[in-house]
Amino acid sequence: MTLLAELERTTADFTAALADAAGAAEAESLRNAYLGRKGALAALMSRLPELAAGERPAFGKAANAAKERLNTLLEERLAAFKAEADRASLARFDPSMPGRMPERGSLHPVTLVMEEICRILNNLGFETVDGPEAETDFHNFEALNFPKDHPARDMQDTLFLSGELLMRTHTSPMQVRAMLERKKPPVAVIAPGKVYRRDYDQTHSPMFHQVEGLLVDKGVSLAHLRGVLTHLLRDLFGPDVTLRFRPSFFPFTEPSVEVDMSCVICRGSGRKADGKSGESPCRVCRSTGWLEILGAGMVDPAVFAAVDFDPACTGFAFGLGVERVAMLKYGIDDLRLFFENDLRFLTRFVK
Numbered sequence: 001m002t003l004l005a006e007l008e009r010t011t012a013d014f015t016a017a018l019a020d021a022a023g024a025a026e027a028e029s030l031r032n033a034y035l036g037r038k039g040a041l042a043a044l045m046s047r048l049p050e051l052a053a054g055e056r057p058a059f060g061k062a063a064n065a066a067k068e069r070l071n072t073l074l075e076e077r078l079a080a081f082k083a084e085a086d087r088a089s090l091a092r093f094d095p096s097m098p099g100r101m102p103e104r105g106s107l108h109p110v111t112l113v114m115e116e117i118c119r120i121l122n123n124l125g126f127e128t129v130d131g132p133e134a135e136t137d138f139h140n141f142e143a144l145n146f147p148k149d150h151p152a153r154d155m156q157d158t159l160f161l162s163g164e165l166l167m168r169t170h171t172s173p174m175q176v177r178a179m180l181e182r183k184k185p186p187v188a189v190i191a192p193g194k195v196y197r198r199d200y201d202q203t204h205s206p207m208f209h210q211v212e213g214l215l216v217d218k219g220v221s222l223a224h225l226r227g228v229l230t231h232l233l234r235d236l237f238g239p240d241v242t243l244r245f246r247p248s249f250f251p252f253t254e255p256s257v258e259v260d261m262s263c264v265i266c267r268g269s270g271r272k273a274d275g276k277s278g279e280s281p282c283r284v285c286r287s288t289g290w291l292e293i294l295g296a297g298m299v300d301p302a303v304f305a306a307v308d309f310d311p312a313c314t315g316f317a318f319g320l321g322v323e324r325v326a327m328l329k330y331g332i333d334d335l336r337l338f339f340e341n342d343l344r345f346l347t348r349f350v351k
């Protein structure tokens with residue numbers, strides 16, 4: 001067979017294969033096989049020396065023309081496949097379907113409440129400080145006047161890490177860190193953050209958030225503590241809120257108090273209008289009219305000694321559970337909802 005006849009047969013093979021191609025990928029594979037550097041046309045061209053010198057220009061011309069034609073055929077076929085695919089996907093497209101709106105993100109309700117608490121206290125002049133969640137025994141217990149083996153350590157179900165490290169059980173170690181860092185009064189700081197305990201039920205979570213407050217100076221009294229907390233809770237819950245200090249015990253404050261706030265549901269009456277027969281007992285405060293909201297007290301002199309502060313200075317400290325505040329603010333009765341990441345719950349608080 002002459003080289004020219006072989007060229008014609010190759011062209012015919014290509015045309016037939018292109019017509020048989022079931023899709024774009026199959027058609028595309030012919031490009032390499034016929035038109036590529038190692039393809040069938042190139043192989044024929046490489047045999048040019050087999051021809052007599054006079055026949056070569058005509059064959060070269062014919063081979064180039066064939067290559068151009070095959071290229072055009074291939075591009076046309078690929079365009080046809082693409083048009084077909086576009087038509088098919090357009091047929092599946094339903095312009096009456098509602099669009100997919102991008103979800104709008106929002107801050108977690110606990111973050112919202114924590115930021116609000118910090119904003120109120122920052123406005124009073126407290127500076128926000130931050131510290132480690134994996135804490136030393138010294139900062140979490142020892143310097144806060146929890147002697148080793150003292151039963152008070154059992155009040156907080158500690159999660160221990162290796163050696164001297166543990167997951168901080170409260171934000172109070174930030175009192176120690178702030179005083180050690182500043183070396184002398186005045187100190188006015190708040191420390192928001194995560195804390196950890198072996199605790200789990202409807203109102204207790206193994207990880208929760210606290211905001212610690214500390215004011216140390218000369219002449220600081222329980223009255224100042226009451227003033228700051230009254231301002232904080234009225235800003236959070238409304239101007240009618242009243243506070244009650246109940247004697248309590250923390251190793252690092254003396255005296256220590258548990259602070260109760262008048263119930264935000266029944267406004268301290270212990271009874272709630274039920275819309276039908278008149279009144280029913282308030283379930284939120286169990287008819288006491290009061291809600292326990294935070295722990296506080298005057299800084300114990302033993303803590304001042306541990307951080308080498310002048311024993312003549314005085315100070316108050318308080319620590320409040322952020323989830324507890326959020327539950328009361330939003331009327332939520334199960335704290336675990338905050339951590340189940342159900343978007344139907346979390347997006348209720350989008351501002």
Ligand code: FA5
Nearest residue numbers: 170172199204205208294295296297317318319321324
């Ligand atoms: C303390 O943690 C003290 N550090 C508070 C303090 C600071 C007292 C400064 C004096 C001076 P207590 O263990 O009571 O105290 O916890 C404080 C608040 O954290 C509680 O009122 C409660 O609202 C919250 N809380 C405690 N355990 C949990 C828990 N497992 N889940 C959610 N909130 C909790």
